[in-house]
Amino acid sequence: MASGSSDDWRSPTDDEWDALEELGDEGTWEMAGTEVRLSSLDKELLPAIDERPEVTKGDLVRHVAGFAPQFEHYLADRAVNLLRVPDGLDGDSFWQQAVPQGAPEWVRRWQDPEATGRQAHDRVVVDGTASLVWLAQMAAVELHPWTSSVTSPDVADYALVDIDPGEDTTWEDSLTLARLFRTALAELDLVGCPKVTGKRGLQIWVPAGGDAGFDDTSRFVEQLSRHVGGIVPELVSWRWRTDERQGKARLDYTQNARHKTLVAPWSVRAAPGGPVSVPIGWDELDDEDLRPDRWCVADVAARFESAGDPFAALVGVTQELPDL
DNA sequence: GCAGGTT
DNA sequence: AACCTGCAACGCATT
DNA sequence: AATGCG
Numbered sequence: 360m361a362s363g364s365s366d367d368w369r370s371p372t373d374d375e376w377d378a379l380e381e382l383g384d385e386g387t388w389e390m391a392g393t394e395v396r397l398s399s400l401d402k403e404l405l406p407a408i409d410e411r412p413e414v415t416k417g418d419l420v421r422h423v424a425g426f427a428p429q430f431e432h433y434l435a436d437r438a439v440n441l442l443r444v445p446d447g448l449d450g451d452s453f454w455q456q457a458v459p460q461g462a463p464e465w466v467r468r469w470q471d472p473e474a475t476g477r478q479a480h481d482r483v484v485v486d487g488t489a490s491l492v493w494l495a496q497m498a499a500v501e502l503h504p505w506t507s508s509v510t511s512p513d514v515a516d517y518a519l520v521d522i523d524p525g526e527d528t529t530w531e532d533s534l535t536l537a538r539l540f541r542t543a544l545a546e547l548d549l550v551g552c553p554k555v556t557g558k559r560g561l562q563i564w565v566p567a568g569g570d571a572g573f574d575d576t577s578r579f580v581e582q583l584s585r586h587v588g589g590i591v592p593e594l595v596s597w598r599w600r601t602d603e604r605q606g607k608a609r610l611d612y613t614q615n616a617r618h619k620t621l622v623a624p625w626s627v628r629a630a631p632g633g634p635v636s637v638p639i640g641w642d643e644l645d646d647e648d649l650r651p652d653r654w655c656v657a658d659v660a661a662r663f664e665s666a667g668d669p670f671a672a673l674v675g676v677t678q679e680l681p682d683l
Numbered sequence: 684g685c686a687g688g689t690t
Numbered sequence: 691a692a693c694c695t696g697c698a699a700c701g702c703a704t705t
Numbered sequence: 706a707a708t709g710c711g
Contacts, residue, residue: 398684440698445684454698460686478699497684523711577701599703600709611711618700619711 367391367487368431371424379420390424393465393489397496404447404498404633405656411632414656419495419627422635422656426625427488429663432674433623434491436508438469438482440620441494442501444629452629458483459497466490469509478618484509500629503620506573512617517673518576518680519621520551520563520584521614525596527606530651532594534644536608537561539587541641549678552670553641554624555651557634562621566676575680577615582683584610624670627656635659638670 371379371390379388385398400417407413423430444452457480458468467490468481485491485502494502506515522536537553540563544551551565567576588595588610596607614621628634633656643649654662 443684443697451697453696456698459684459697461684521711601711609711613700613702613711616701618698 368427368435369488370427371488388492390489390492391487395489395492395496404444404500405629406448406631408631411655412657414627414633416495416498418633418656419498419500420492422627422659423491423495424488425660426663427491429625429668430485430491430623432670434485434502434504436510437484437504438471438509439485439505440503441483441497441499442503442629443498444500445498448629448631456480456482463493466493471512473512500627502623502626504623505618505620506615507617513572514569515567515571515573515576515615518565518567518571518580519614520565520580521611521621522561522563523609523611524559525604525607525609528594528608532608533561533651534649535591536587536594536610537563537644539590540583541644543583543587547681549680550673550676552638552673553644554636554638554670555649555653556622557628557636557652558630559651561651564670564673565680566673566678568679569677571680573616577612579680579683580612580615584612586683624668625659633657637662638668640666640669
């Protein structure tokens with residue numbers, strides 16, 4: 360069954376924002392008819408760094424609520440893995456795939472019919488703003504959705520290019536690699552879009568064909584990556600072990616697998632200052648101010664206001680990924 | 684962050 | 691009542 | 706079979 364109406368994914372109204380403000384550090388927030396229990400909103404989850412302020416739980420709540428309409432495109436009908444940081448970066452952080460115990464009954468769940476053993480648990484499927492806010496209350500800083508939807512868990516919706524910098528990879532090297540993918544995709548007449556990860560790397564998301572399996576997307580990204588790597592062999596290593604890569608970048612096509620996830624567009628990263636994974640236009644690869652952690656919780660709303668969501672161009676696109 | 688178990 | 695603990699796991703490559 | 710890797 361598809362998720363609810365897009366009203367479920369709307370940003371808060373002015374009245375709802377005011378109500379959140381009035382809670383102070385703790386209370387129950389009614390968002391689009393759903394009550395979410397919030398606590399420790401003033402608690403620091405991510406520390407300040409340089410000019411960037413600390414990120415509190417309240418800041419995270421405001422971020423996910425404000426970006427809910429964008430999150431819908433990448434989270435609706437998908438299981439999501441969580442990186443939770445309840446006690447900040449100095450405390451214990453942990454990954455979670457199962458629905459957290461004590462989750463409200465209105466949180467949507469999905470059990471992978473092919474799961475066995477330890478995987479056979481209910482997973483969280485975010486179905487609107489209230490769910491996003493509850494996840495923020497759970498201190499789920501990073502949201503990593505599946506590439507496939509729960510309605511067709513074996514159909515890959517995107518082919519994912521992961522440019523993973525090595526020890527000696529400069530930002531300019533990463534940009535060189537991204538530009539080569541830009542050229543290759545243009546020559547193939549394929550639509551795709553890059554985003555900065557908020558950490559060190561870049562990813563490129565390429566919509567797949569609606570009936571593509573993970574073997575198809577994996578093969579396509581491997582072939583494309585080997586083509587790109589062949590042009591600049593001095594920048595790319597195909598060695599498996601990190602200590603044999605000579606500091607070079609890895610083009611990690613193995614992310615194209617059923618249970619693997621990449622950080623969602625607009626997700627905060629668990630790092631000081633709260634950097635955000637932000638979709639960019641291809642031409643921004645040539646912007647000398649671009650950085651992998653260019654935007655953070657404090658300034659990403661302004662970025663969205665001026666540039667919108669370049670990934671919107673990918674929504675609903677289906678295209679055949681050729682054999683190269 | 685929170686449930687569940689242990690001291 | 692205070693404290694402690696768990697909270698992910700797939701596919702590929704190499705040894 | 707076990708480990709490294711993301």
